[in-house]
Amino acid sequence: MPKETQATQQFVDIADIKNNTVILKGGGLRRVLMVSGINFDLKSEEEQNITLYAFQNFLNALDFSLQIIIHSRKMNIDAYLDNLKKREDQEENEMLKNQIAEYMEFIRSFVSQNAVMAKSFFAVVPYTPIAIPQVSGIFSGIFGKSSKKEAGKDEGFEHNIIQLNQRVDQIINGLNQIGLRAVALNDEELLELFYNLYNPAEIEKKELKLEK
Numbered sequence: 001m002p003k004e005t006q007a008t009q010q011f012v013d014i015a016d017i018k019n020n021t022v023i024l025k026g027g028g029l030r031r032v033l034m035v036s037g038i039n040f041d042l043k044s045e046e047e048q049n050i051t052l053y054a055f056q057n058f059l060n061a062l063d064f065s066l067q068i069i070i071h072s073r074k075m076n077i078d079a080y081l082d083n084l085k086k087r088e089d090q091e092e093n094e095m096l097k098n099q100i101a102e103y104m105e106f107i108r109s110f111v112s113q114n115a116v117m118a119k120s121f122f123a124v125v126p127y128t129p130i131a132i133p134q135v136s137g138i139f140s141g142i143f144g145k146s147s148k149k150e151a152g153k154d155e156g157f158e159h160n161i162i163q164l165n166q167r168v169d170q171i172i173n174g175l176n177q178i179g180l181r182a183v184a185l186n187d188e189e190l191l192e193l194f195y196n197l198y199n200p201a202e203i204e205k206k207e208l209k210l211e212k
Helices: 003-011 045-060 078-090 094-113 145-178 187-197
Strands: 014-018 021-024 029-035 067-074 117-127 182-184
Touching: 014 187, 029 145, 029 187, 045 145, 078 094, 117 145, 145 182
Parallel strands: none
Antiparallel strands: 014 021, 021 029, 029 117, 029 182, 067 117
């Protein structure tokens, strides 16, 4: 493994990603929700006050912490340009073909001089399991310690996931009442998100979208 990768992993507090859940090295669990945005400035003053009041009530109703992240990255327009190129190749009208080519050149020139940023909104829902002291001494080896320990570990993880999912449902329902749509990221989307977060010098490999 490259030294750069090893050095990065030492500073990342993630032990694993499975069951659409981020598992931290300390045992904590996190679900990441992608949240839609609203154009607050286009709302009337009354609508703005209603939205703020609803958001305040939403936060006050929570009995656990919630992390809200706004992530801005340079937008990857390669796929858009590829589609334009295909459209140009398929176009039989020479005038339209030239217009598409000129438009593609304009987009390339504009992006090279002006960074086109994509802004994403995330809510991170936490759950930290209660640590139960391990049994030690003469009774620790009775009745198949290893097998019971593994079974208890699996059952405990499933229980923690259920508790975390209940919090996720509460957050999604609360945001829906404000007019915001929230979707929990799956394993692949979580890996994509953290790759983008820890590689800020690169353009987004794939844009995350609210498609569910």
